[in-house]
Amino acid sequence: MARRQKLLAKIADQRVQMSEFSSQWQPALLYADRARVIFSFVRGHAVLVGGVAALFLVRRNGLSLLLRGGWRAWKFYRYFKGVSTKAFSQIR
Numbered sequence: 001m002a003r004r005q006k007l008l009a010k011i012a013d014q015r016v017q018m019s020e021f022s023s024q025w026q027p028a029l030l031y032a033d034r035a036r037v038i039f040s041f042v043r044g045h046a047v048l049v050g051g052v053a054a055l056f057l058v059r060r061n062g063l064s065l066l067l068r069g070g071w072r073a074w075k076f077y078r079y080f081k082g083v084s085t086k087a088f089s090q091i092r
Contacts, residue, residue, distance in 0.1 A: 042049050057066050 054066065
C-alpha cells in the first residue's frame with residue numbers, strides 16, 4: 001500500500017512537470033501544427049493554389065507578362081525535349 005502511494009505521488013509530480021513543459025512549448029507547437037495543415041492543403045489542392053497564384057500574377061503584372069512567361073516556358077520545354085531526344089537517340 002505504501003508503494004502504491006509513492007507511485008501515485010510520483011505520477012502526480014510527473015503530471016505537473018509535463019503540464020509545465022507543455023505550456024512552454026505550446027506556442028511553437030501551434031505554429032508547427034498550422035504549418036502542417038497549410039502544407040497538406042496546398043498539397044491536396046495544387047491546381048487551386050496554382051490558379052490563385054496565376055490570378056495574383058495577372059492582377060499585379062498584367063496578362064501580357066503572364067502570357068510572355070508561358071510562351072517562354074513552352075519554348076524552353078520544346079527545346080529541352082528536342083535536345084534530350086537527340087541525346088538519347090545517339091546513346092542507343
